[in-house]
Amino acid sequence: MNLLVIIGEALRALKLNRLRTGLTMLGMIIGVAAVVLMLSIGQGAQININNTIASMGSHLLIVVPGATSSGGLRFGSGSVRTLTISDAQAVAELPSIEATAPVISGIAQLSYSANNWSTSITGVTPDYFSVSNWELADGSIFADADLRSAIRVAVLGSVTAENLFGNEDPIGKTFRISNKPFLVVGILAVKGQSLSGRDQDDNVFVPITTAQRQILGNQFPGSINHMLVQAKSSDTLDEAEAEITQLLRQRHRIADKMENDFTVRNLTALATVASTTAKVMAWMLGSIASISLLVGGIGIMNIMLVSVTERTREIGIRMAIGASYRIILMQFLLEALVICILGGLIGVALGIGGAWMVSQSTDMPIVVTFNMIGLAFIFVTAIGIFFGFYPARKAAALKPVDALRYE
Amino acid sequence: MSVVNQPAPNPILIQIDRLCKSYELTDRSGELISQPVLFDISLTINQGEFIAIMGHSGSGKSTLMNILGCLDTPTSGNYWLSGRNVATMNSNELAHVRNQNIGFVFQSFNLLKRMTALENIAIPLLYAGIGRKESLKRSQAMLDLIGLGKYRDHLPNQLSGGQQQRVAISRALINQPQLLLADEPTGNLDTQTSHDIMTLFTQLNRNQGITIVLITHEEDIATHAQRLIRLKDGRIVQNEVKLSN
Numbered sequence: 001m002n003l004l005v006i007i008g009e010a011l012r013a014l015k016l017n018r019l020r021t022g023l024t025m026l027g028m029i030i031g032v033a034a035v036v037l038m039l040s041i042g043q044g045a046q047i048n049i050n051n052t053i054a055s056m057g058s059h060l061l062i063v064v065p066g067a068t069s070s071g072g073l074r075f076g077s078g079s080v081r082t083l084t085i086s087d088a089q090a091v092a093e094l095p096s097i098e099a100t101a102p103v104i105s106g107i108a109q110l111s112y113s114a115n116n117w118s119t120s121i122t123g124v125t126p127d128y129f130s131v132s133n134w135e136l137a138d139g140s141i142f143a144d145a146d147l148r149s150a151i152r153v154a155v156l157g158s159v160t161a162e163n164l165f166g167n168e169d170p171i172g173k174t175f176r177i178s179n180k181p182f183l184v185v186g187i188l189a190v191k192g193q194s195l196s197g198r199d200q201d202d203n204v205f206v207p208i209t210t211a212q213r214q215i216l217g218n219q220f221p222g223s224i225n226h227m228l229v230q231a232k233s234s235d236t237l238d239e240a241e242a243e244i245t246q247l248l249r250q251r252h253r254i255a256d257k258m259e260n261d262f263t264v265r266n267l268t269a270l271a272t273v274a275s276t277t278a279k280v281m282a283w284m285l286g287s288i289a290s291i292s293l294l295v296g297g298i299g300i301m302n303i304m305l306v307s308v309t310e311r312t313r314e315i316g317i318r319m320a321i322g323a324s325y326r327i328i329l330m331q332f333l334l335e336a337l338v339i340c341i342l343g344g345l346i347g348v349a350l351g352i353g354g355a356w357m358v359s360q361s362t363d364m365p366i367v368v369t370f371n372m373i374g375l376a377f378i379f380v381t382a383i384g385i386f387f388g389f390y391p392a393r394k395a396a397a398l399k400p401v402d403a404l405r406y407e
Numbered sequence: 408m409s410v411v412n413q414p415a416p417n418p419i420l421i422q423i424d425r426l427c428k429s430y431e432l433t434d435r436s437g438e439l440i441s442q443p444v445l446f447d448i449s450l451t452i453n454q455g456e457f458i459a460i461m462g463h464s465g466s467g468k469s470t471l472m473n474i475l476g477c478l479d480t481p482t483s484g485n486y487w488l489s490g491r492n493v494a495t496m497n498s499n500e501l502a503h504v505r506n507q508n509i510g511f512v513f514q515s516f517n518l519l520k521r522m523t524a525l526e527n528i529a530i531p532l533l534y535a536g537i538g539r540k541e542s543l544k545r546s547q548a549m550l551d552l553i554g555l556g557k558y559r560d561h562l563p564n565q566l567s568g569g570q571q572q573r574v575a576i577s578r579a580l581i582n583q584p585q586l587l588l589a590d591e592p593t594g595n596l597d598t599q600t601s602h603d604i605m606t607l608f609t610q611l612n613r614n615q616g617i618t619i620v621l622i623t624h625e626e627d628i629a630t631h632a633q634r635l636i637r638l639k640d641g642r643i644v645q646n647e648v649k650l651s652n
């Protein structure tokens with residue numbers, strides 16, 4: 001008997017019991033929708049984190065001033081500025097280090113014509129932009145010469161540029177930081193949020209010397225907030241960390257048993273942890289969703305068993321007029337498969353719709369891949385065959401005479 | 408020369424040799440007990456015969472019918488259908504035999520409730536691997552032949568008992584089987600309709616040479632047959648050919 005004819009019969013049998021078919025299918029719909037939604041959210045979260053990691057720059061260490069103690073009083077990290085530009089220059093000379101970027105930062109008021117905007121001012125060296133993976137959208141960054149002469153130039157983050165200049169092109173325009181005029185030389189490309197959730201695009205970068213002397217000056221000339229250190233490769237990160245620690249302890253004259261007055265943090269390791277967490281979360285969400293799919297499958301088996309019992313006499317009649325084992329088996333198996341596949345189709349549609357809604361209501365990128373849909377379909381078909389087979393075999397293995405006599 | 412003038416005996420369609428059937432039951436203490444239904448039945452049916460099997464309920468006539476129809480298997484003894492030993496066939500071959508060589512007519516019609524008259528008739532064709540279009544075309548021709556052409560799209564419960572039985576007979580005949588097995592085909596019908604159905608059987612037997620084995624407990628229905636077999640407690644107690652009717 002033609003497979004198409006059997007499918008037609010399966011569809012007819014399912015149509016006859018619409019409510020029951022619908023409810024059974026609902027189990028599959030919810031399961032598949034949940035799997036697709038969860039996988040896409042998980043994938044989105046991972047992509048989010050990977051982007052953030054990439055935006056941080058590769059094989060980075062960050063050195064921040066650490067806790068200090070003086071006369072029995074302990075000061076928290078960063079409360080005393082123990083790092084200096086010359087520390088950064090010395091670290092840059094270490095064999096496993098590619099580059100360093102000393103940073104000082106603070107908040108200041110910006111103004112341009114009628115607009116004003118308060119944001120963080122970051123004093124950096126030209127190396128900073130390559131170390132932390134910033135790309136220019138327009139203009140240029142300042143040069144080493146600008147650093148030495150501490151001239152008033154600024155590179156703007158995209159958000160700051162928009163807030164201050166609106167639709168105007170900021171390049172070559174002069175705006176004010178704490179009432180001092182600065183020339184805009186460059187605009188940075190959009191980078192998005194950092195791992196800690198801060199908007200990295202709302203920022204003004206000026207030469208570190210300018211920041212120190214003219215905007216954020218304090219009583220310790222040459223002191224910095226922190227420095228970024230780029231190792232030569234990700235393999236030498238630990239080595240670099242040891243070298244930095246040794247050098248800085250030496251430069252800061254820290255006795256053997258004293259605590260460091262700085263901390264070296266490995267950002268990449270942190271990011272890897274975040275990425276692994278996201279992956280685990282995605283798998284966990286996916287597995288929970290698959291459990292609902294499994295429960296849906298059991299529902300199908302249940303209904304198919306009821307259906308076989310109800311239709312025992314029909315099976316007997318069909319056998320009496322020549323239905324073979326294979327035909328009866330296929331008939332019931334296809335009924336289960338049709339429920340699964342139709343449910344799967346609707347579920348995928350709902351899952352994609354749900355993912356779209358999530359991506360609209362949050363900033364998260366939601367990724368629906370063909371692999372995911374393929375996976376859902378393979379899963380659904382497997383469930384249909386797995387849970388449909390037992391009832392179908394039960395039907396096909398009936399003895400014709402017993403089935404015919406069944407009341 | 409005299410041998411040539413005699414009509415050649417029809418080929419044997421069914422041959423049964425010392426056939427027994429017993430059902431295994433479990434009694435209250437959980438012990439398996441054997442409930443014998445048929446004892447040592449030996450029977451030969453030629454092609455083109457019209458046979459009535461009679462007997463009280465519990466005489467084993469339905470069991471015999473089920474075995475003849477390859478729906479059930481004997482406990483011991485042999486059954487040859489068209490020279491083939493049924494015991495050697497697997498379930499697929501049996502399904503094929505039921506589809507191609509045997510047509511069933513039941514007391515309760517046994518039409519598939521959710522299908523129209525036309526579709527019911529078409530199922531054996533579909534099982535035989537014939538395409539849907541061709542199957543429906545042939546079924547329509549069959550419906551027209553029995554005069555129910557305009558009822559093609561009626562569901563069984565929209566037809567009268569006699570119409571349903573005629574649809575069932577059409578379904579049994581659609582694959583042109585040699586053997587038609589009818590288990591009390593008139594049991595649920597009124598006298599006039601019963602008579603019509605029996606007339607149809609007689610015509611099928613005479614005009615198309617279809618072998619008919621009919622179970623009934625009504626004497627006047629049995630009179631349509633050429634040979635009467637009476638069963639009692641699982642044994643054949645009477646097996647005689649009527650000279651004419």
